[in-house]
Amino acid sequence: MKLSVKLIEKNNEFIATCPELDISCYASNKIEAIKRIQSILYFYMQSAQELGFSVENFETIDVDGKHYLFNYDIYPPLNSTMH
Numbered sequence: 001m002k003l004s005v006k007l008i009e010k011n012n013e014f015i016a017t018c019p020e021l022d023i024s025c026y027a028s029n030k031i032e033a034i035k036r037i038q039s040i041l042y043f044y045m046q047s048a049q050e051l052g053f054s055v056e057n058f059e060t061i062d063v064d065g066k067h068y069l070f071n072y073d074i075y076p077p078l079n080s081t082m083h
Helices: 030-050
Strands: 004-010 013-018 023-027 060-063 066-069
Touching (some): 013 030, 030 060
Antiparallel strands (some): 013 023, 060 066
């Protein structure tokens, strides 16, 4: 499955949505919105794997039609608690 993120600016906020998984978040700027949606997608994949589902790891993601590497560096280690 190929994941995409669409960014929408509304009322001085950015909404990032992944239509393939029906997941959305918002932030005050574009970069933060992308980081947040990546974090949510990472959590989604980890949770699905912990529940025993076979989940494809994504190395790239399309944001508004532009191809980006999925940034694993922004996440905490897998054994730490997410806040």
